[in-house]
Amino acid sequence: MSATESALSITRLAAQAASDKKGLDIVAFDVSEALAITDVFLIVSASNERQVGAIVDAVEERLIQQANLRPTRREGDRENRWVLLDYVDVVVHVQHSEERTLYSLERLWKDCPRIPLDLDEASAAEGEDEE
Template sequence: MEDLEIARACALYADDKKAENIRILDLRGLSPIADYFVLCTALSTPQLRAVRDEIVEQMKEQHQTPPTVKDGNFESQWIILVYGSVMVHILTPEKREYYALEELWGDAPELALTVEAPAPEPKEPKPKKAAAKKAPAKKATAKKAVKKAPAKKAAKKK
């Protein structure tokens, strides 16, 4: 998987957990620490955890790629996941506004997000087996539906 595909997949998984303001910045040629930043906002500590867990689990399950680095804790309100040259930043609104990474890396072009999941790897077609002769199917007998009698009305009022 190429770095841009990793960045877009991480953005997609963050979106699956309703992260907000998801952006991908292209830092190639601008930073020695990463080629891409994925920035997203989680509105609460449980959502911060859910976004982090979704990205980590889906990257392992779908792409066999665990993060090389997991940094930050929930109290800091800023989680960083590193996948090769891709850094994923999951921040609360307060931390995102305070650190203003988009402004710090203002020279970095923003890349379009793709909402669709990356295309799965093509699988090799299975060899076709010779068709076996089928026996004629027997007709099933229809069962008559049993009608229920309408429920008796409640006793009349006095």
Template sequence: MDSKQVLEMVVKAADGRRAEDIVALKVDQLSPMADYFVVMTGGSNRQVQAIVNAIVEKAHEEGVNIGSVEGKREARWVLIDLGDVVVHVFRDETRHFYNLEKLWSAAPLAKIDQWVKD
């Protein structure tokens, strides 16, 4: 799968677990470490873990290499390394504290609306 297909897989899996405020930043021109950073919020620790589990399960099904999953036990900020797509699943207060969208504000937003159900 190319990075855009992995991005689609991540967004659909997260949306299926009701992740909130999903944003994809296209960072390929700013950083050599990834093509996309995907940022989203879960309403509780349990929901953060469910979102992470859904993304990891779908990655396994699709044969996407999972570099690592960090922070799952605490479920305040979980990072999933899918190679060219790095996923950040936050609790709301942690997302606001670290404000990755502002940190990477030079990165354009990727269009993901077509993969998110209303």
């Protein structure tokens, strides 16, 4: 079994929101074969705690506005070093670059298929103009 179309759509919305807020090294893995609890892990890096918070807020806002979705769980936002947003079928990990290197989630899930995200760089550039 692979990730549902709904999970893929949510993943792409979240990834684009993260990209628009200058998220780094954005990757998604189809973990549906390996885990029974979710379909997709989306992993995003940020260079500082403030940016982690901004990316998390942007992802939440985009999914509320465009998919009428709120996370069932949000963890780690007190320190903003690694924030997890759980949307049941999709789990978004926004990590400070140091945590990303330390925990190396890509290495843990390297056997799972990567999901093409097709991020719109023009959208990200427009977001920069708005700030």
